[in-house]
Amino acid sequence: MAKYAFRAAEEKWQKAWEEADAFRAELSGDRPKYYVLEMFPYPSGKIHIGHVRNYAMGDVIARFKRARGHDVLHPMGFDAFGMPAENAAMQTGKHPGEWTYSNMDVMRDQLKRIGFSFDWSRDLATCDVDYYGQQQRLFLEFLEKGFIDRQEAQVNWDPVDMTVLANEQVIDGKGWRSGAPVERRTLNQWFFKIVERADDLLAALDDGRLDGWPAHVKEMQRNWIGKSKGLQMSFPLNGDGLPNSWLEIYTTRPDTLYGASFLGVSPDHPLAKHFAKSDPDLEKFIQECQAAGTSEEAIEKAEKKGYRLPVTGKHPFDDRELPVFVANFILSTYGTGAIFACPAHDQRDLDFARKYDLSVIPVVLPTGTDEEGYDVADEAYVGPGTMINSGFMDGMKAEEALPAAIARIEEMGWGKGTTNYRLRNWGISRQRYWGCPIPVIHCEKCDIVPVPADQLPVELPKVPAEAFKEPGNPLDKDYAKDWRETTCPKCGGAARRETDTMDTFVDSSWYFARFASQPGDKPVDAKEASRWLPVDQYIGGIEHAILHLLYARYFARNMKDCGYLDTDEPFARLFTQGMVTHATYKDAEGNWRTPEEVEVKGSKAFLIDGGSEIAIGPIEKMSKSKKNVVSPEEMADTYGADAIRFFVLSDSPPERDVEWTTAGAEGAWRFANRVYDLVAGFPGAAKGAPASCPADLPGDLVERRRAVHGAIASITEDIEEFRFNKAIARLYELLGHLKGLSVSDDANKFVTAEALSALTCMVAPFMPHLAEECWETLGGDGLCCNADWPKAEESLLATDTQTLMVQVQGKKRGELTIAKDAPNADIEAAALAMPDVQRFTEGKNVRKVIVVPGRIVNIVVG
RNA sequence: GCGGGCGUGGUGGAAUUGGUAGACACACGAGACUUAAAAUCUCGAGGCCUUUGGCCGUGCGGGUUCGAGUCCCGCCGCCCGCACCA
Numbered sequence: 001m002a003k004y005a006f007r008a009a010e011e012k013w014q015k016a017w018e019e020a021d022a023f024r025a026e027l028s029g030d031r032p033k034y035y036v037l038e039m040f041p042y043p044s045g046k047i048h049i050g051h052v053r054n055y056a057m058g059d060v061i062a063r064f065k066r067a068r069g070h071d072v073l074h075p076m077g078f079d080a081f082g083m084p085a086e087n088a089a090m091q092t093g094k095h096p097g098e099w100t101y102s103n104m105d106v107m108r109d110q111l112k113r114i115g116f117s118f119d120w121s122r123d124l125a126t127c128d129v130d131y132y133g134q135q136q137r138l139f140l141e142f143l144e145k146g147f148i149d150r151q152e153a154q155v156n157w158d159p160v161d162m163t164v165l166a167n168e169q170v171i172d173g174k175g176w177r178s179g180a181p182v183e184r185r186t187l188n189q190w191f192f193k194i195v196e197r198a199d200d201l202l203a204a205l206d207d208g209r210l211d212g213w214p215a216h217v218k219e220m221q222r223n224w225i226g227k228s229k230g231l232q233m234s235f236p237l238n239g240d241g242l243p244n245s246w247l248e249i250y251t252t253r254p255d256t257l258y259g260a261s262f263l264g265v266s267p268d269h270p271l272a273k274h275f276a277k278s279d280p281d282l283e284k285f286i287q288e289c290q291a292a293g294t295s296e297e298a299i300e301k302a303e304k305k306g307y308r309l310p311v312t313g314k315h316p317f318d319d320r321e322l323p324v325f326v327a328n329f330i331l332s333t334y335g336t337g338a339i340f341a342c343p344a345h346d347q348r349d350l351d352f353a354r355k356y357d358l359s360v361i362p363v364v365l366p367t368g369t370d371e372e373g374y375d376v377a378d379e380a381y382v383g384p385g386t387m388i389n390s391g392f393m394d395g396m397k398a399e400e401a402l403p404a405a406i407a408r409i410e411e412m413g414w415g416k417g418t419t420n421y422r423l424r425n426w427g428i429s430r431q432r433y434w435g436c437p438i439p440v441i442h443c444e445k446c447d448i449v450p451v452p453a454d455q456l457p458v459e460l461p462k463v464p465a466e467a468f469k470e471p472g473n474p475l476d477k478d479y480a481k482d483w484r485e486t487t488c489p490k491c492g493g494a495a496r497r498e499t500d501t502m503d504t505f506v507d508s509s510w511y512f513a514r515f516a517s518q519p520g521d522k523p524v525d526a527k528e529a530s531r532w533l534p535v536d537q538y539i540g541g542i543e544h545a546i547l548h549l550l551y552a553r554y555f556a557r558n559m560k561d562c563g564y565l566d567t568d569e570p571f572a573r574l575f576t577q578g579m580v581t582h583a584t585y586k587d588a589e590g591n592w593r594t595p596e597e598v599e600v601k602g603s604k605a606f607l608i609d610g611g612s613e614i615a616i617g618p619i620e621k622m623s624k625s626k627k628n629v630v631s632p633e634e635m636a637d638t639y640g641a642d643a644i645r646f647f648v649l650s651d652s653p654p655e656r657d658v659e660w661t662t663a664g665a666e667g668a669w670r671f672a673n674r675v676y677d678l679v680a681g682f683p684g685a686a687k688g689a690p691a692s693c694p695a696d697l698p699g700d701l702v703e704r705r706r707a708v709h710g711a712i713a714s715i716t717e718d719i720e721e722f723r724f725n726k727a728i729a730r731l732y733e734l735l736g737h738l739k740g741l742s743v744s745d746d747a748n749k750f751v752t753a754e755a756l757s758a759l760t761c762m763v764a765p766f767m768p769h770l771a772e773e774c775w776e777t778l779g780g781d782g783l784c785c786n787a788d789w790p791k792a793e794e795s796l797l798a799t800d801t802q803t804l805m806v807q808v809q810g811k812k813r814g815e816l817t818i819a820k821d822a823p824n825a826d827i828e829a830a831a832l833a834m835p836d837v838q839r840f841t842e843g844k845n846v847r848k849v850i851v852v853p854g855r856i857v858n859i860v861v862g
Numbered sequence: 863g864c865g866g867g868c869g870u871g872g873u874g875g876a877a878u879u880g881g882u883a884g885a886c887a888c889a890c891g892a893g894a895c896u897u898a899a900a901a902u903c904u905c906g907a908g909g910c911c912u913u914u915g916g917c918c919g920u921g922c923g924g925g926u927u928c929g930a931g932u933c934c935c936g937c938c939g940c941c942c943g944c945a946c947c948a
Binding site: 304667728809850 | 863864865866875876878881885886887888889927928929930942943944945946947948
């Protein structure tokens with residue numbers, strides 16, 4: 001039996017595709033367009049098997065849509081700026097650029113080896129000056145349009161590394177690398193005003209614009225935006241030496257204002273800071289709050305703590321003076337950083353009130369409760385009910401009281417109803433080298449001056465690799481002095497370039513548009529981009545459900561307002577794929593071992609070197625630390641690119657995790673060989689067959705055609721619906737049906753050619769090299785990747801007879817095959833006449849017979 | 863705590879959305895080929911029983927229905943996201 005020589009096939013057909021320029025995206029004008037995009041990788045140095053699964057899905061869709069008559073855009077590039085390159089520079093002494101570009105070369109080769117149908121002519125890296133120069137142009141246009149703002153913001157400062165840290169680089173209040181306690185510093189930073197667009201970003205989640213997105217991703221975005229409606233109002237303050245005579249608070253429960261028992265401010269609220277200047281104990285309290293505040297789970301357990309300020313605030317509706325506390329549970333970043341507290345109807349406020357012995361006044365009476373004797377114990381009541389103890393609101397339902405309270409406060413001029421978002425404006429300044437320089441110049445006379453468009457791009461200056469061995473941003477040091485020191489475009493005086501670079505999320509917020517159109521003098525050509533966009537199918541990991549996808553949606557809106565795009569939603573359909581997992585192995589000493597070191601026999605595992613038994617750990621996401629990583633390259637060497645592509649899609653639904661197993665990869669490899677072997681038995685079959693189906697086909701050949709066309713119909717639908725695992729199951733089934741093919745006469749020749757061509761074409765999106773090999777053997781025209789998708793003949797999908805399950809009392813008792821157009825009465829009679837049925841109906845009264853044509857017959861006896 | 867999802871053989875998973883539960887694959891068993899093994903091919907397989915037949919069976923308990931893996935109610939368990947958001 002001939003073996004599929006995958007390595008030779010891969011080389012041969014990859015070369016053929018390249019020579020034919022088969023995957024160049026071009027708009028013919030008369031075919032529908034299809035843009036399929038997978039989230040581009042960070043050039044860490046190696047393609048991970050998870051990438052292979054992600055891109056295999058995209059490739060199936062791309063090849064399928066091409067065969068179905070679409071003009072397909074399927075690009076690939078690299079998200080190439082970012083910290084790992086600087087870390088590598090620190091460790092290896094290689095410049096971040098050198099490291100990044102050589103990694104990309106390696107990864108591009110690895111991707112090509114797997115045979116993805118990418119249009120490499122559109123390849124881009126975000127660290128190419130061609131790319132980030134255009135990003136600077138976008139920045140300047142956004143600035144001009146007022147989409148960008150400059151504000152003071154706090155950053156995590158590592159005093160040893162002299163650098164700013166991202167939140168996730170701060171571990172227990174210390175820098176992840178230096179271990180030094182992190183300081184909070186206030187810097188002037190650039191912000192994209194995403195909150196301005198919060199309403200539309202939210203609206204699109206529900207108005208049908210994102211129907212093609214998974215519900216859970218939309219839900220995550222909804223929560224992240226966190227819209228709430230409420231009241232922003234001021235309480236007049238009473239006390240000595242106040243910086244401000246009002247305290248502004250935000251609440252979503254103005255209906256409970258009569259239940260107020262104190263006011264609270266966050267530890268870094270200006271009022272708290274003001275009093276801390278003259279009160280060392282308060283200063284100490286604030287510092288304690290800030291030290292404990294940030295760590296994750298500590299928050300949940302943190303006890304409510306407060307510090308009383310020597311001030312009171314006047315209640316708006318009665319004469320009470322409310323005490324004011326600095327409280328550790330109030331967030332400075334939400335609302336105004338200050339609240340009024342209603343302990344009866346808010347758990348946090350209640351905990352606090354019990355601790356500091358403050359009054360608890362119930363104002364919402366739960367429906368069906370008697371006011372007499374109603375009291376709040378340890379649990380705040382947050383449900384609906386009727387207002388009590390609430391002056392003008394008494395007797396109203398809580399939901400009526402809410403607008404009434406807002407109206408009253410507005411009348412009084414003490415505040416107004418507002419909408420509030422949890423979403424913050426997007427700070428994009430990074431005090432880093434390896435990113436897109438922010439194109440502005442700081443002039444002592446003229447302040448901030450945007451770099452004039454004709455002076456773009458602001459190219460990242462070359463600095464020697466040793467610059468990364470020292471703490472701090474090289475752009476701030478002598479290495480970059482000539483670059484940094486410049487002249488003011490406005491007044492011509494000495495000026496200084498901004499040394500901050502952009503958050504790398506900016507880079508990935510518009511790459512999908514640049515793939516569609518890459519002119520040299522502007523970010524995108526509006527006309528060209530609009531022909532490809534939106535992305536019809538976007539595929540990537542769930543880890544990007546919030547930030548990347550939200551930023552890209554935001555960017556599309558900005559770009560639309562600048563005239564670059566004609567859509568505000570860049571991704572019409574989104575699919576989030578599951579990870580590739582693998583079993584873990586731990587030896588007697590507790591060290592993780594790699595799959596290559598282990599031999600699995602049944603349910604036990606043994607070390608290959610030494611043979612001692614080894615513990616099989618849980619199946620987990622592949623990671624270096626657990627040593628359960630398999631290399632796509634090695635797997636491709638062993639089983640071939642086709643088999644690994646096939647396997648990562650075959651075993652689980654694409655949204656779910658799939659476990660990599662050697663046995664599974666071998667199964668895919670076996671499938672490839674069976675297909676190859678089958679086709680090898682009929683060389684030239686496609687050429688020697690009649691062009692159309694001979695008349696009066698014998699019954700067995702009709703049955704064979706039915707099987708083939710049934711498979712075509714279901715596989716087509718499965719791919720369309722992203723059910724790759726089912727499509728693959730149907731391919732196995734089809735292969736199983738294709739036994740005993742023959743070319744003995746014209747009828748057989750036709751049926752065999754039809755069956756093998758269909759099989760080949762449907763295998764092609766999954767195993768493209770094998771498909772080309774088979775296509776060539778069969779004598780198909782041109783390349784298989786350009787062949788049309790097979791079409792299912794409706795007439796063969798329908799049969800004249802139907803097989804019905806026959807039940808008695810809902811239990812299966814037999815099967816009945818009968819003409820499809822048989823009237824219900826005939827079906828009923830035939831079913832009742834069946835011996836297997838009569839055994840159960842004998843001596844009983846048939847009360848009812850339910851006939852569902854095409855499905856079942858159910859006989860009810862009584 | 864809030865929100866979302868899931869629970870089917872030894873395993874991954876199918877089931878036209880209320881109509882033959884377990885497709886397809888992996889692992890397993892038997893057989894063929896072979897001096898032998900591997901590879902390959904063929905066949906078998908949810909459990910139980912008194913085995914030409916029958917009963918039970920989709921986390922557990924109830925319900926609706928001629929009929930429930932699917933719908934409803936109540937539990938149990940697991941996963942994911944958000945989390946002091948006023």
